[in-house]
Amino acid sequence: MQNLYSERKAAQAAAYFLFRARGRLSVLKLMKLLYLAERKSYELYGEPMIGDTLVSMEHGPVLSRTLNKINGMTPSEPNGWDKWISDREGHAVALRDSSLIRSPEEDLLELSGADTDVLNEIWTSFGHFDQYELRDYTHDQCPEWVDPHGSSFPIHLNRLLQVLQFAPPQSAALVERIEDQKAINAAFSAIPQN
Secondary structure (H helix, E strand, O other), X not given: OHHHOOHHHHHHHHHHHHHHOOOEEEHHXXXXXXXXXXXXXXXXXXXXXXXXXXXXXXXEEEEHHHHHHHOOOOOOOOOOHHHHEOOOXXXXXXXXXXXXXXOHHHHOOOOOHHHHHHHHHHHHHHOOOOHHHHHHHHHHHOOOOOOOOOOOEEOOHHHHHHHOOOOHHHHHHHHHHHHHHHHHHHHHHOOOOO
């Protein structure tokens, strides 16, 4: 999903959950909430919210590029991750500046109404879970996750759509549409910017 990834949407989705959590969350809990939101977006709309690469890791499924942002492994684009999210401190992250968000609907403008509906649904369902309850939930309730035994494995979109009970023809059409969008995005990103 490399060419579908939106760092700004990832940052604002993370900011949404951090805002709801009063500014601070464990990395593990935030990653599980973001994964569940991305999964719910596929379930409801047949497309991603963030466009991240889905990966099975030891503590459950994750959004690979977003985890790299949390871990400071990749630079932030302008108005991206670093605008909204502070540097990781131990096992937690926080909002960089809580005054930037009066309400998510007014201030997190990369997120559509459908996106904020998904994020709200995930927060309502799982915001009260602690990080380990969420980890265990994704192990038990996300059958697309496979224990990588200390490594990591990609979660292929075909597998996720199968788990979400999309019919094979619908799944094939969604995968084809997403692959087409990735190719279009790649072509536009190859055009030199003045």
